[in-house]
Amino acid sequence: MNKTVLLNEIIRSYPISRAKLSEVTGLNKSTVSAQIGALLNEELIFEIGQGDSSGGRRPVMLVFNQQAGFTIGVDLGVKAINAVLTDLKGNVVESLTTEWAEADQEAEPKVRAAIDALLGKMPSSPYGLIGIGVSVPGLINREQQVIFVPNLRPDVTSLKHDLENRYDVPVNLENEANAGAYGERRFGAGKDHEEMVFVSLGTGVGTGIILHGELYRGEDGFAGEFGHMSIEYNGPKCTCGNRGCWELYASEKVLWDKYLPGHTVETLQRSLQANEASVLNELQKWCFYVGVGLNTVLNVYNPKVIIIQSRVIELHPMVLNMIRTAISSRVYAQADHSFELFPSKLSDHASAIGMASLAIEQFLQRRMMQ
Incomplete structure (x- = not known):
């Protein structure tokens, strides 16, 4: 001690x-x-x-000695992998992003390729690689077993075991939103806040919760699945089996597929800069549904800070203001002034850095026990 x-x-x-x-x-x-x-x-x-x-x-x-060892954090997404090599202070030494076209391709070979690429760039150190962390967009229980991954092939269920055998270091698995919340809490926009909720908007909607400065996982590790709460009880069926889930209305996938088909991040940015009325009207519809779900998050957890990770929100402050307006139109006045809404500071690397941070903490704990 x-x-x-x-x-x-x-x-x-x-x-x-x-x-x-x-x-x-x-x-x-x-x-x-x-x-x-x-x-x-x-x-x-x-x-x-x-x-x-x-x-x-x-x-x-x-x-x-922050370079006594290094860790690798991997965010396994539906269409891309974001991976980072960090030192023991969480500083990113190297990073890479690998994209693929088909969501049903096997994930494990891509994770191994990302790890191997970063290992090739790892400086020499007394302890070398001290751990690997991988975040997955699905349900991960407290035993780090993959229970449900709606948008990836099931080969990820054996990922922890296979990676530990291959690299001979401890491997952690965690839900991607939990990992993002932890990364923002340690090194990002939530660094100075004990109570916060992290929301990632991508193919789905993920949420991670920080209570009293610690990651809140719930009894089985499934806490924070706000993306699968019903906001329309007769809505379309979700991959989880429920109907009218929040992510069917507020994910970035829905924005591109329903509201802004044919647009990309680049074309949307130009439209925002030009204040194109038709685009702003469609974007506001999407922001409304983001705000509907966040209103429930506020009522349930009353966090001081909500941090949103989204490429769209990072394009222009106007997008975050639209979401804030949608929340204000539905939440009671006292709550409207008691929280702050921030874009992610770590952006696409939030979950990967969160997983690297978990590996660092566990390594230092092990060293202190020896």
């Missing part, structure tokens, strides 16, 4: 001296000296030049 406290403080406040560590943690100097020695031997920290003196000998400063 003492070693964990000291390492966490070094990560938070480096460069820092042994004396300052003793002061801020309340641990005596002999304990600090012993545990710092262990961390130096494990190459998780290193010493740099002397700091300023407040009288007497100038102190030697301690720094977290």
